Every structure is written in structure tokens, then in C-alpha cells.
Amino acid sequence: MAISGTQSQRGGTHVSAAEAAAAFERRETRTRWLLSAPALITLAVASIGPLLIVLVYSFLQKNPNGGVFWQFSTDAWFNVILQRDIFDDTLQFADAHLSIFWRSVKLSMGTTVLALIFGFPTAYFIATRPERTRELWLFLITIPFWTNLLIRTFAIQEVIRNEGIVNSLLLWVGIIDAPIQMMFTDFAIMMGMLYVFLPLMVLPLYASMEKLDFRLVEAGYDLYATRLQVLRRVIIPLVKPGIIAGSILVFIPSLGAYVTPRVLGGGKSLMLGNLIELQFGQGRNWPLGAALSMTLLCIVMVALLVYVRKTSRQGGAHG
Amino acid sequence: MSTAAAAVEAKNVSKIFGAGVGEVRALDNVSVTIRQNEFFTLLGPSGCGKTTLLRLIAGFEMPTEGSILLEGEEVAHLPPFKRPVNTVFQNYALFPHMSVAENIGFGLEMLGKPKTEVQQTVDAMLRLVRMEELKHRKTSQISGGQQQRVALARALAPRPKVLLLDEPLSALDYKLRKDMQLELKRMQHETGITFIFVTHDQEEALTMSDRIAVMSQGNILQIGSPDEIYERPADRFVADFIGETNFIEAEVIERIGEDGRIRLPSGVAVSHKLASNAGVGSRVTLAIRPERIDLVRADGETHLKGKVDNIVYFGTDTTFHVGLDSGQSVTVRVQNRRGHQEILQVGDVVGLTIAPEAMQILRD
Ligand SMILES: Nc1ncnc2c1ncn2[C@@H]1O[C@H](COP(=O)(O)OP(=O)(O)OP(=O)(O)O)[C@@H](O)[C@H]1O
Ligand SMILES: [Mg+2]
Numbered sequence: 001m002a003i004s005g006t007q008s009q010r011g012g013t014h015v016s017a018a019e020a021a022a023a024f025e026r027r028e029t030r031t032r033w034l035l036s037a038p039a040l041i042t043l044a045v046a047s048i049g050p051l052l053i054v055l056v057y058s059f060l061q062k063n064p065n066g067g068v069f070w071q072f073s074t075d076a077w078f079n080v081i082l083q084r085d086i087f088d089d090t091l092q093f094a095d096a097h098l099s100i101f102w103r104s105v106k107l108s109m110g111t112t113v114l115a116l117i118f119g120f121p122t123a124y125f126i127a128t129r130p131e132r133t134r135e136l137w138l139f140l141i142t143i144p145f146w147t148n149l150l151i152r153t154f155a156i157q158e159v160i161r162n163e164g165i166v167n168s169l170l171l172w173v174g175i176i177d178a179p180i181q182m183m184f185t186d187f188a189i190m191m192g193m194l195y196v197f198l199p200l201m202v203l204p205l206y207a208s209m210e211k212l213d214f215r216l217v218e219a220g221y222d223l224y225a226t227r228l229q230v231l232r233r234v235i236i237p238l239v240k241p242g243i244i245a246g247s248i249l250v251f252i253p254s255l256g257a258y259v260t261p262r263v264l265g266g267g268k269s270l271m272l273g274n275l276i277e278l279q280f281g282q283g284r285n286w287p288l289g290a291a292l293s294m295t296l297l298c299i300v301m302v303a304l305l306v307y308v309r310k311t312s313r314q315g316g317a318h319g
Numbered sequence: 320m321s322t323a324a325a326a327v328e329a330k331n332v333s334k335i336f337g338a339g340v341g342e343v344r345a346l347d348n349v350s351v352t353i354r355q356n357e358f359f360t361l362l363g364p365s366g367c368g369k370t371t372l373l374r375l376i377a378g379f380e381m382p383t384e385g386s387i388l389l390e391g392e393e394v395a396h397l398p399p400f401k402r403p404v405n406t407v408f409q410n411y412a413l414f415p416h417m418s419v420a421e422n423i424g425f426g427l428e429m430l431g432k433p434k435t436e437v438q439q440t441v442d443a444m445l446r447l448v449r450m451e452e453l454k455h456r457k458t459s460q461i462s463g464g465q466q467q468r469v470a471l472a473r474a475l476a477p478r479p480k481v482l483l484l485d486e487p488l489s490a491l492d493y494k495l496r497k498d499m500q501l502e503l504k505r506m507q508h509e510t511g512i513t514f515i516f517v518t519h520d521q522e523e524a525l526t527m528s529d530r531i532a533v534m535s536q537g538n539i540l541q542i543g544s545p546d547e548i549y550e551r552p553a554d555r556f557v558a559d560f561i562g563e564t565n566f567i568e569a570e571v572i573e574r575i576g577e578d579g580r581i582r583l584p585s586g587v588a589v590s591h592k593l594a595s596n597a598g599v600g601s602r603v604t605l606a607i608r609p610e611r612i613d614l615v616r617a618d619g620e621t622h623l624k625g626k627v628d629n630i631v632y633f634g635t636d637t638t639f640h641v642g643l644d645s646g647q648s649v650t651v652r653v654q655n656r657r658g659h660q661e662i663l664q665v666g667d668v669v670g671l672t673i674a675p676e677a678m679q680i681l682r683d
Contacts, residue, residue: 218379219412221399223426224477233425237416 051297058290066284076287080295097275097292104272105299107186107261108254111193112201115250116243117192117199123242124235126202127209134210141202151197154264156192157183160264184266192260197253201246208242209235248307252300272296326481326513327353327376330461332385332483334371334537345371347537348385351422353481353515360505362524363534364560369517372534375482378402390480400429405474408453409485411466413458419469420445420454426477435439444472445465447506464495472666475506481513488523521561531558535618553624554682558606565612565649566681567605567623571597581605582644585623588674597680604681609652611677614639614669625649627663641669 035126058076126137144152159165160182167179182188184251212235221228236243258273265271270278272292279289322586345368353359361369373382375387378399386393394402404424413422423444427437436577443452448468453461458469474482484503486671488496504527518524525545532542533556541553545630552558555566572588573580579593581603597603617624625641628648632655639651651671663669 213412215408215410216410218399218413219406219408219414220425221379221405222377222404223473224400224426226400226429229429234414285391 012165023068042266054290054293058287058294060136062285064284066286073287076285076291079288080291083169088183100270100272100275101295103186103269104255107189108251108257110186110190111254112247112251114190114194115198115201116247119198119205119241122198123202123209125206127212130213138203138206141199144195145199149259150263152196153192153260156188156195157264158193160188183205183264184268186265188264189257189261189269189271192264193254193257196260197250200249200253201268204245204249205239208239208245209258212238243312244307244310246318248303251303255299259300295305324355325352325353325388326355326357326390327515328388328391329372330388332375332387333373334368334375334380335383336673341544344537346375347541349537350385351532351539351542352445353513356511356513358516358527358529359367360518360524360528360531360533361520361534362518362560364519365371367534368537369519369534369680370485373485373515373517376481377404377406377483378491384668403480404483405479405481406483407467407470407474407485409487409489411470411487412471413466413469415457415459418455418457419450419461422458422469423472424477430477432522440476446475446623447475448472448502449510454538464491464499467491467499473504475510475512478510479512481515482514484514486517486519488518489520490551492533496523503527525561531680533560535560541662551679552606552681555604555606556683558679563650563652565609565611566608567647567649567678569603569605570627570662571599571601571603583622584643585621587622589678591675591678593678594680594682604679606679607649607677609638609650610636610654611673612649613672614651614652614653614663615672617670620672622673623649623671625669627665627667627669627672630663630665639663639669641671663671 016154049215057068057237059072059074061071061073061075063069067290079094080097081094082091085092123142129137143277161167162179162181162183166182167176170176170177216234216238218233225233255271256273257271258277261269261271261274265274266296276289276292276296279285279292283289326605328348329351332346332349333344335451336343336345337510349368349372351495361367361372365488371380375382376389378394378397381395385467386395388394388403389404407427414425417425420441424437424441427440430441441454442451445454448471450465450472452466453465458466461469467490471484487503488499491499502521503516516524516527525548528545530544531548532539533548534558541548541557543551549561552561552564558564558566567584569581569583571579572582572592574597577592579591579597579599580588581591581593582588593603615621620674622645623641625643627639628642631638633641634655636652636654639653641649641651643649649671
């Protein structure tokens with residue numbers, strides 16, 4: 001009798017403690033929501049809202065004079081990858097779109113790889129300088145950011161055009177006897193994007209290299225690893241988050257680049273950004289432009305997903 | 320089996336960091352010979368150049384002057400990854416992206432050893448440091464003492480000729496440090512590898528080493544076995560740095576060849592062996608360990624006389640601070656076998672006697 005009494009009593013206190021904990025939990029949740037409200041509102045107004053508008057537009061009918069008719073249609077999405085032949089009305093792949101997609105991905109990947117090749121040694125160099133000179137180097141790296149994108153792009157044009165610095169120099173030295181055509185090629189676009197986005201690679205790489213414990217590098221040498229092995233087995237795995245972040249930061253804006261391919265690629269080498277702009281401008285096909293934008297967004301999302309998966313796996317393994 | 324060549328030899332090595340006004344002379348014309356299979360300790364206060372000497376041997380730094388020899392061969396041209404030397408770093412420097420086993424196997428893998436051999440050695444090393452169960456853990460998921468053992472195993476796995484240990488025990492608590500000291504000795508014994516061990520803990524140096532080099536401000540002041548260093552310190556710094564010491568001034572009053580007589584501050588004269596440069600009338604400093612002094616009745620035959628100023632009880636022994644007539648204070652340590660602390664009181668006048676061999680004349 002006595003025993004069962006104590007048990008029920010103990011059960012009673014247990015329940016009330018759980019209730020108190022639940023109430024506390026509720027208060028905590030509310031506070032958390034209130035604190036994150038400004039961020040959520042900004043997100044809704046500046047990001048999700050416009051995105052929804054674009055999404056809705058992609059499912060409307062085009063108005064040949066610009067804008068849209070408020071009528072549901074999947075034509076735009078259909079036109080992203082397929083097109084009807086003007087003459088016999090058969091369905092075909094939209095070759096133009098697909099090749100522009102492909103070129104965009106290809107050039108963006110190329111730019112990312114180049115940025116990694118140039119950015120990695122640069123970041124390593126800066127991270128191994130004495131503390132005081134590092135700031136100076138970082139400052140120099142960020143200088144291009146202070147100049148207008150268009151001006152920077154025209155500067156590149158000045159360097160690589162047929163009568164530009166590189167060609168004049170090569171002609172003068174006598175290595176070539178006719179200027180190399182660099183403008184209006186994929187090479188020109190990649191050069192331009194590399195120049196513009198390189199700091200976005202260097203900065204995250206530097207951030208993770210700065211945290212790198214260089215005594216681990218010494219430990220590698222101590223254990224008979226050559227310089228290349230230390231790079232492969234010690235440095236790269238440890239700065240991987242920086243490599244991934246930098247690659248994403250270069251790849252995503254490259255994919256949507258608009259000014260650089262326009263100026264350096266001329267009208268010939270279009271990228272996704274130009275294609276989208278075309279739909280909202282001369283093309284007068286807003287729904288298609290919206291659908292293309294959403295497609296671009298999807299490609300970016302996939303890239304980000306890969307990134308998140310990779311980094312979270314690494315984080316899980318560490319902690 | 321034993322080769323004639325020393326494991327490591329430093330010849331007139333100097334190392335200067337920086338230049339101009341910011342110049343730091345971390346090592347100043349240091350020469351030392353470390354024998355095969357020796358447990359050799361570098362002992363000295365912070366900033367005296369211990370780490371610098373290790374880094375020169377490992378190849379992370381180049382000497383400004385002088386040369387380093389491994390087994391009789393000059394190694395200036397060898398980068399760290401070509402020297403048969405491994406380091407246990409002060410902060411362990413374990414690779415955080417690898418497991419315990421991967422860390423230990425890294426060196427062997429870099430040497431291009433076959434996979435099965437790497438695995439076998441790693442397992443043997445894990446047994447040696449008693450870490451078999453934690454083989455697959457990440458190094459960030461083990462305790463400080465365990466990390467230390469992994470660092471040790473990693474450095475031992477490639478069977479280096481020489482193992483450099485830079486204050487490997489400094490981060491451990493007292494109990495673990497004691498255990499690891501024994502374990503290090505055991506491993507050195509089992510592997511037969513030459514250990515060069517850095518510490519600024521004199522007790523650690525005395526208990527573990529075959530020989531000790533005492534360093535100060537980029538110089539090696541004395542090299543010797545622990546008892547040589549302790550019983551016959553060469554100069555005031557060594558005597559002061561290792562253990563507790565009383566310094567007593569004395570005057571040479573007589574000398575015949577090596578033998579002579581010196582007069583203590585109390586006026587008592589004792590016979591003593593003299594260094595060549597100590598002529599009659601010159602003053603010398605004696606170093607006397609507190610435990611080598613005996614307390615006796617003041618009215619008997621004594622070397623020094625004084626008044627007990629202070630008594631400190633330590634459990635195993637008791638320390639008496641005795642003020643001499645000259646005003647100097649002498650520390651005397653007596654083992655608690657008989658209970659001096661009950662017999663003597665603060666303020667009592669006592670006599671002190673010292674065996675002649677316990678009076679060590681210091682180099683000036
Ligand atoms: N890379 C360096 N640049 C400039 N000075 C240095 C450098 N490395 C060491 N020093 C200086 O050289 C001297 C010896 O340094 P070292 O690291 O060898 O001392 P240590 O005996 O290992 O001291 P601790 O017990 O504190 O580790 C110190 O005065 C130190 O400031
Ligand atoms: Mg040190």
C-alpha cells in the first residue's frame with residue numbers, strides 16, 4: 001500500500017515537471033520566432049516574393065508586345081527545351097537553348113577550374129605571409145571590386161582585342177605575324193569571368209588557409225611526405241571547405257553572367273544570362289524568360305545541394 | 320651492432336633569426352654529441368633555444384653557422400622528409416582529417432611501404448601505446464593523453480634513427496605525466512631508438528635521462544648524467560636551475576697542487592680539491608644541496624652556525640631555514656625519520672656540518 005502510494009506520487013511530480021519543461025519549450029520557440037522575424041520578413045520581401053512572381057509569369061501566356069496575358073499556359077516551359085518547326089510544325093529540341101545551356105555550364109566550370117588553379121597558389125601565398133603584409137595583399141586582391149564591372153570588362157577587351165596589348169606585344173616581338181583572334185571567343189569570356197570572379201575564389205580559400213595549422217604541414221614533411229604529397233594529403237583535405245565555397249561562389253555568378261559574355265563574347269557567344277535578357281527585351285517573350293530564369297535557378301540549386309551534402313558529410317565526420 | 324658514429328652531432332652551431340636590430344641569437348656556438356640509443360634531454364628555461372636545436376636536427380630550420388651530423392654524415396642538404404628523424408610535436412600536430420590508425424600509418428605510407436606491412440606496424444604501434452580500441456576514432460575525439468600517445472606512435476612507426484620529443488608531456492596532468500614518463504622510458508628501451516627529449520621540468524629530466532644538457536640563452540652550460548648534473552653542477556646557473564642550492568662564499572687560504580684549504584664564512588677551514596685557477600686569497604662559490612647539510616648541536620664541532628628562522632614541514636621531509644651570523648640564510652632539508660621538528664624550535668641556535676664532497680666549487 002505504502003509503496004504504491006509513493007509511486008503514484010512520484011509519477012505526479014514527474015508529469016508536472018514535464019509540463020513545466022513543455023511550457024518553457026513553448027516560450028523558447030516563440031522567442032526564437034520573434035528574434036528571427038526581421039530576417040524572415042526580409043527574406044519574404046526581397047527573395048521569395050520576386051521569385052514567386054517569376055514562377056507565376058513562367059506559367060502565363062506571352063504578350064507579343066511585352067508583358068503577359070493572365071492566362072495559364074505551359075508553353076514557356078515547353079519552349080525551354082522543345083520547339084515547333086516553323087514550317088512543318090514537328091517537335092524538335094530547342095538546339096539553340098540547349099547549346100547555350102551547355103556552353104554556360106561548360107564556361108562556368110572552366111572559369112571555376114581556372115579560378116581554382118590561379119586562386120589556390122595566390123591564397124596560399126597570402127596565408128603564408130607575415131601577419132602585417134597579409135592585410136596589404138588581401139587589399140590588393142579586392143581592389144578590382146571597387147571598379148565598375150563594365151569598366152573592368154572593357155579593360156580586358158583592351159588587353160585581348162586584335163589591336164590590344166597582348167597582340168601588339170606578340171607582333172612586336174615577332175612571335176606571331178598576324179594578331180590572334182581572342183575577342184568574341186569562349187576564351188575571351190572565360191578570361192573576363194576569371195578576372196571578375198577570381199577574388200570570390202581567393203577570399204574563401206584564404207579564410208580556410210589562414211585557419212590551417214602550418215605545424216601540420218611540418219608534421220607531413222617530418223613523416224617523409226614530399227611537397228606534392230603534403231599538398232595532396234594534408235593541405236587540400238584541410239582547406240576543402242574553402243575550395244568548395246570558392247568554387248560555388250565562382251560557379252553560380254558565372255552561370256548567370258550577363259555583362260561579360262555580352263561585351264567579350266559579342267553577339268556570337270551567348271550565355272544563359274544573355275538568353276534570358278533577350279526574352280525580356282527584343283524577344284518579347286516574358287514567360288519564356290521567366291521559365292529560363294527558373295531553370296537557371298534549378299541548376300544553381302543542384303550545385304548548392306551538392307555543396308551542402310559534401311560539407312555536412314565532412315562536418316559530421318569531424319565533430 | 321653498435322656503430323662508432325654518434326647518433327646526432329652538432330658542431331659549433333649558431334642560429335640567428337631576423338637581422339639588424341631585431342636579430343635574435345637563438346643558438347650561440349653550440350656543440351653536442353648524442354650517442355646511439357641514448358635518452359638525451361635538453362633542459363632549460365623558456366626561450367633558451369631547445370626547440371630551435373630540435374628544429375635544426377629535424378631540418379625545419381637551417382643553421383646560420385656550423386653543421387649538424389646524423390650518424391656521422393652532414394645533413395645540411397637533406398630536407399626534413401629525407402632525414403631518418405621523426406618529431407613528437409609539442410602540440411602533437413595530429414592530422415585532424417585522419418583516424419588514429421591513418422595518422423600512425425602516414426609515415427610508412429609516405430615511405431611507400433606495402434599496405435599489409437603498414438597495417439601490421441600500425442597494429443603493433445597501437446599495442447605499444449595501448450590504444451587498440453581507439454584505432455578508428457578521429458583524433459579530435461580522443462583525450463589529450465591519448466593524442467599524445469598517438470603522436471608518439473606516429474613518430475615511432477617509421478622506425479626513425481632518432482626521435483625528437485618537444486615537451487611532449489607538458490600539457491598533461493601530474494598523474495598522467497608520471498605514467499607517460501615511465502611509458503616513454505619503456506618504449507625507448509623496447510625500440511632502442513635514440514630519444515632527444517626537451518623539457519623545462521628539471522625533475523622530469525633527472526628521472527628520465529641518460530644524459531642531460533642544461534641550456535641557457537642559446538648556450539649549453541653543462542652536459543652530464545643526471546647525478547653529475549645534480550651533484551656537481553658546473554656553474555651557478557645549473558646549480559640554481561636544478562633543484563635547490565645554497566651558495567656560500569669561501570676563501571682559498573692554502574694550496575698544494577690540486578689540494579688546498581678553504582675558509583668558510585664562519586672562519587672554519589676545510590680541505591678541498593681546487594680548480595687550477597683558484598690561487599691563494601681568491602674567493603670561490605660553493606654550491607651545497609640542502610639535503611647534504613646535517614643539523615648538529617651548536618656547541619659541538621661545526622662548519623657553520625646559525626639560528627633557526629623558519630621550519631617548513633613537507634611530509635617526507637622538513638626544511639629548516641637557518642640564518643648565519645653573516646646574515647645569509649641557508650636551507651637545510653632533513654628526512655622525517657626522527658622528528659627533528661619536535662626537538663628544534665624557531666629561534667634555536669644550531670650547528671651545520673657538511674661533508675667535503677658535498678661542497679661543489681662552481682666555475683666562474
Ligand atoms: N622563427 C623565429 N623567429 C624569430 N625568433 C625566433 C624564432 N624562433 C625562435 N625564436 C627565438 O629564439 C629563441 C629560442 O627559441 P626556442 O623556441 O628555441 O626556445 P625554447 O627553449 O624552445 O623555449 P620554450 O621552452 O618556451 O619552448 C627565443 O628567444 C625565440 O624568441
Ligand atoms: Mg620550445
